[in-house]
Amino acid sequence: MVLMASLAVLGIALYLQQSVAGSQYLSFIIGVGLGVALMHAAFGFSGSWRVFIRDRDGRGIRAQLLLLALTSLLFFPVLGQVFPSLQAASALAPVGTSVIVGAFLFGIGMQLGGGCGSGTLYTMGQGQVDMLITLTFFIVGATIGSAHLQWWLTLPGYGSISLIEQFGWWQALSGQLLLLAALYVLVRYLDIRRNAKLNPVDWQVPPGEFGQRLIHGQWPLFWGVIALALLNLSTLVVAGHPWSVTYAFGLWGAKMWAALGGDPASWGYWSSGYPAQSLNSSVLADTTSVMDFGIMLGALLAAALAGKFAPAMNLSRMRVFTAVLGGLLLGYGARLSFGCNIGALVAGISSGSLHGWLWLVAGFCGGIAGVYLRIWLRVDKPIADKHRAG
Amino acid sequence: MNRKQTRIVIGAAISAAAIAVVVDHTRQRLPEPEKQLASQQAVIIIDEGEELPAESDADCGKPTAAGRQASPCSL
Numbered sequence: 001m002v003l004m005a006s007l008a009v010l011g012i013a014l015y016l017q018q019s020v021a022g023s024q025y026l027s028f029i030i031g032v033g034l035g036v037a038l039m040h041a042a043f044g045f046s047g048s049w050r051v052f053i054r055d056r057d058g059r060g061i062r063a064q065l066l067l068l069a070l071t072s073l074l075f076f077p078v079l080g081q082v083f084p085s086l087q088a089a090s091a092l093a094p095v096g097t098s099v100i101v102g103a104f105l106f107g108i109g110m111q112l113g114g115g116c117g118s119g120t121l122y123t124m125g126q127g128q129v130d131m132l133i134t135l136t137f138f139i140v141g142a143t144i145g146s147a148h149l150q151w152w153l154t155l156p157g158y159g160s161i162s163l164i165e166q167f168g169w170w171q172a173l174s175g176q177l178l179l180l181a182a183l184y185v186l187v188r189y190l191d192i193r194r195n196a197k198l199n200p201v202d203w204q205v206p207p208g209e210f211g212q213r214l215i216h217g218q219w220p221l222f223w224g225v226i227a228l229a230l231l232n233l234s235t236l237v238v239a240g241h242p243w244s245v246t247y248a249f250g251l252w253g254a255k256m257w258a259a260l261g262g263d264p265a266s267w268g269y270w271s272s273g274y275p276a277q278s279l280n281s282s283v284l285a286d287t288t289s290v291m292d293f294g295i296m297l298g299a300l301l302a303a304a305l306a307g308k309f310a311p312a313m314n315l316s317r318m319r320v321f322t323a324v325l326g327g328l329l330l331g332y333g334a335r336l337s338f339g340c341n342i343g344a345l346v347a348g349i350s351s352g353s354l355h356g357w358l359w360l361v362a363g364f365c366g367g368i369a370g371v372y373l374r375i376w377l378r379v380d381k382p383i384a385d386k387h388r389a390g
Numbered sequence: 391m392n393r394k395q396t397r398i399v400i401g402a403a404i405s406a407a408a409i410a411v412v413v414d415h416t417r418q419r420l421p422e423p424e425k426q427l428a429s430q431q432a433v434i435i436i437d438e439g440e441e442l443p444a445e446s447d448a449d450c451g452k453p454t455a456a457g458r459q460a461s462p463c464s465l
Contacts, residue, residue: 091465092462093462093465094462127396127400129396129399129400132399132400132403149463160462241464244464244465246465247463247464247465252410255414256410259413269463273461273463274461274463274464275461275463275464278464280418281418282414282415282418283411283414283415283418284411284415285418288464293411311393311396311397311399311400312396338462338463338465339465343465344465347465348465
């Protein structure tokens with residue numbers, strides 16, 4: 001399996017280098033790195049949100065806050081044009097009703113579908129077949145969302161707000177780091193108040209195990225933070241924009257709809273600009289698509305290296321139902337809110353876009369609703385009384 | 391579903407996805423390198439002091455800020 005995955009990575013990278021214009025092969029390799037990092041560090045969003053909401057175990061959320069802080073530290077100087085030779089685009093998007101509604105739906109979908117934008121891809125690479133259903137309906141939801149987006153954008157909103165343009169890059173960075181630090185302290189406080197022992201965001205490995213852990217995993221969580229931040233910066237430099245995931249899902253869905261005889265080009269979203277260009281080009285010319293392929297293959301490679309590639313399917317009727325509904329909400333929500341936990345949350349906040357912060361609040365509220373929906377659907381047990389009291 | 395059936399499902403999904411990519415790639419023309427560069431970074435030239443139209447934020451079809459902002463629709 002390791003050999004097959006390695007050959008697939010090598011073959012696709014070489015083909016992209018030879019046949020596809022631009023730096024797509026580099027984007028693909030970065031995607032592979034992201035898949036390895038996500039898999040080896042088991043870096044997820046939906047599960048860590050759920051254990052925090054249920055048990056106040058804030059380890060995963062603290063790691064995400066560290067990721068946001070580190071990525072902001074790397075992005076703000078570049079986007080603030082401290083290095084004029086580096087021309088990169090920020091993940092700016094409008095602050096408005098569509099972001100609030102979309103992120104809330106996405107938060108619910110994360111809990112029902114069992115994964116987020118990045119999580120769906122890397123668990124697919126691990127061989128979890130139920131995530132294939134989630135991904136399929138993620139694509140369907142994103143396609144429907146792209147058909148409806150123009151209407152959602154007629155609802156009240158404020159347009160894009162860049163903190164870097166409003167305050168200057170270092171002032172905005174300072175304020176953002178302070179806010180992230182305050183959130184870190186709050187999450188840590190809530191964790192300690194509920195749990196006797198604080199799960200650390202670990203970074204050390206036993207002596208002599210560094211090489212073994214690096215290749216075969218399991219990585220300490222902080223390694224994942226560093227790897228994801230550096231690979232996100234690499235994406236910004238190579239592709240010219242931050243890491244995003246879900247745009248590709250809508251594109252794949254629109255292409256499939258067109259192949260079935262539909263006319264997505266008549267929808268406002270796909271009628272002009274970059275979406276129209278990508279709809280009429282090879283899927284291999286779209287950076288997000290190429291990176292998504294890389295993430296899946298990277299996760300497959302990492303799972304094989306770790307001996308964790310274990311095709312598994314637990315397809316109860318309820319699991320199929322939650323995967324379908326969750327996938328639809330994930331896709332529709334991501335399209336309305338201009339991205340997922342990666343393209344809107346990580347890339348948005350790290351780019352100094354206010355919509356990223358709005359996404360965080362609305363998405364987390366959706367996550368709380370999703371956790372209680374799982375309990376109502378009897379997917380999870382009710383939260384114990386001792387936890388509610390905390 | 392047993393392990394063998396699961397492997398068949400995964401193999402079929404990967405094969406179908408690979409075929410779809412190949413079909414799409416062979417049907418669609420590849421962009422020129424110059425166009426590739428401009429893809430997700432919609433660039434417009436704005437006179438100094440001129441403000442961007444507010445509605446450009448919410449329109450996927452129009453370019454956004456001057457060279458430093460991706461189209462929000464490509465996120």
